[in-house]
Amino acid sequence: MTATPTTIPSTGGPSLPQERRLVTEIPGPRSRELAARKDAAVTHAVGTMLPAYVVAAGGGVLVDVDGNSLIDLGSGIAVTTVGNSNPRVAAAVAAQAAAFTHTCFMITPYDGYVEVAEALNRLTPGDFDKRTALFNSGAEAVENAVKIARVATGKQAVVAFDHGYHGRTNLTMALTAKNMPYKHGFGPFAPEVYRAPMSYPFRDAGVDGPAAARRAIDVIEKQVGAANLAAVVIEPIQGEGGFVVPAPGFLAALVEWCRANDVVFIADEVQTGFARTGDLFACDHEGVVPDLIVTAKGIAGGLPLAAVTGRAELMDAPHVGGLGGTYGGNPIACAAALAVIETIEADGLVGRAREIGDLVVDRLTALQAADPRIGEVRGRGAMIAVELVKPGTTEPAAALAAQVAAAAHAQGVVVLTCGTWGNVLRLLPPLSISDALLGEGLDVLADALAAAK
Numbered sequence: 001m002t003a004t005p006t007t008i009p010s011t012g013g014p015s016l017p018q019e020r021r022l023v024t025e026i027p028g029p030r031s032r033e034l035a036a037r038k039d040a041a042v043t044h045a046v047g048t049m050l051p052a053y054v055v056a057a058g059g060g061v062l063v064d065v066d067g068n069s070l071i072d073l074g075s076g077i078a079v080t081t082v083g084n085s086n087p088r089v090a091a092a093v094a095a096q097a098a099a100f101t102h103t104c105f106m107i108t109p110y111d112g113y114v115e116v117a118e119a120l121n122r123l124t125p126g127d128f129d130k131r132t133a134l135f136n137s138g139a140e141a142v143e144n145a146v147k148i149a150r151v152a153t154g155k156q157a158v159v160a161f162d163h164g165y166h167g168r169t170n171l172t173m174a175l176t177a178k179n180m181p182y183k184h185g186f187g188p189f190a191p192e193v194y195r196a197p198m199s200y201p202f203r204d205a206g207v208d209g210p211a212a213a214r215r216a217i218d219v220i221e222k223q224v225g226a227a228n229l230a231a232v233v234i235e236p237i238q239g240e241g242g243f244v245v246p247a248p249g250f251l252a253a254l255v256e257w258c259r260a261n262d263v264v265f266i267a268d269e270v271q272t273g274f275a276r277t278g279d280l281f282a283c284d285h286e287g288v289v290p291d292l293i294v295t296a297k298g299i300a301g302g303l304p305l306a307a308v309t310g311r312a313e314l315m316d317a318p319h320v321g322g323l324g325g326t327y328g329g330n331p332i333a334c335a336a337a338l339a340v341i342e343t344i345e346a347d348g349l350v351g352r353a354r355e356i357g358d359l360v361v362d363r364l365t366a367l368q369a370a371d372p373r374i375g376e377v378r379g380r381g382a383m384i385a386v387e388l389v390k391p392g393t394t395e396p397a398a399a400l401a402a403q404v405a406a407a408a409h410a411q412g413v414v415v416l417t418c419g420t421w422g423n424v425l426r427l428l429p430p431l432s433i434s435d436a437l438l439g440e441g442l443d444v445l446a447d448a449l450a451a452a453k
């Protein structure tokens, strides 16, 4: 193993030097050695976007085994929203780990699970009686939201949307739109899952929200039938599908139709939840109140936790023992979640997400004015995307997006892509990032775009 560089920190959090520092090429020699070991030990089916192996993280940086300090514009896919190794989260995790690590809530319960449920019932949209169930991953929570809706309505069909993403389990693959890399070869998929057209303003040529909702409802009524439909599952802003923000009024019109037809409206806020979009939940932006809301990712600052929260009469529809799992609501993850919620409230992170969004959109919109390859800058809060196209068209430019992302990675900026066509650069910085570091990351991105052919 290559000699350990002197600048390897053992502690993360906001005390890490908030700088972009390249001491080797990215990835460096120690990362490359680890990547070789990964290839010999881990299936290649689990890919890695940027094989710079991390040793510490915090604020807005990731430090790798070679001593490089990278600007983090990905937050581990919208997870470390309050900052990696956030001090409150780290302390809560350490204290809980020292007390007990697991009992299985279904066997001998503990207060952390109840406190998280109480917080979610209080914080999620809707001023009605709610209940919560905790799980481990977003996909698991989406699966259980569908189980709940099916029992509550006595109906089986589920509708998801074009460009939607909901997970990698069998049912959530059926709900997910994009074949590669999520679904290819893994069928057959769960039955009774149908797809409706999404409101995608950049590609909708002037179809407004209500009209897009009528278009979707027409497909649902003709191809599924409300009498057969248990639930509609939708991301208020689609994540993996390209940060697609539906036109105003689309979600509200869908909710209204669901309410009138005994269809459960499930908001998948796995990627948009917990202050990411400049509201505590993306549904809050338009006053949309889902019947069930699925949360994960940002909920626990990196600890695996997910939740289904919703109307008590729906959540209590399954029989006792019908929901659960060994680890659901793990006590350490619950301790992390309570610290995350405290941090979001104490540090005003909803407002910080809006500040970040304004800063990012201003910079990217200025770039767009001079670069016709930028088809659209969109998103809300600290969930902003750039859709890249062939100049003057809406034709996706996936190779350009990949080239820009790779160039940014080489310069020590971690940026992700997404989108049905892979042509969307997405920015998901931790809300703990400084304006200066965020601005430097955007400078690198701008230079990478300018240099890309």
Ligand SMILES: Cc1ncc(COP(=O)(O)O)c(CNCCCC(=O)O)c1O
Residues within 6 Å of the ligand: 077, 136, 137, 138, 139, 140, 142, 165, 166, 167, 168, 235, 239, 240, 268, 269, 270, 271, 272, 296, 297
């Ligand atoms: C809206 C929405 N619902 C559900 C999920 C699934 O959450 P899990 O915790 O990954 O199961 C996601 C996860 N998104 C990132 C997946 C990355 C990948 O697997 O390549 C999401 O964004």
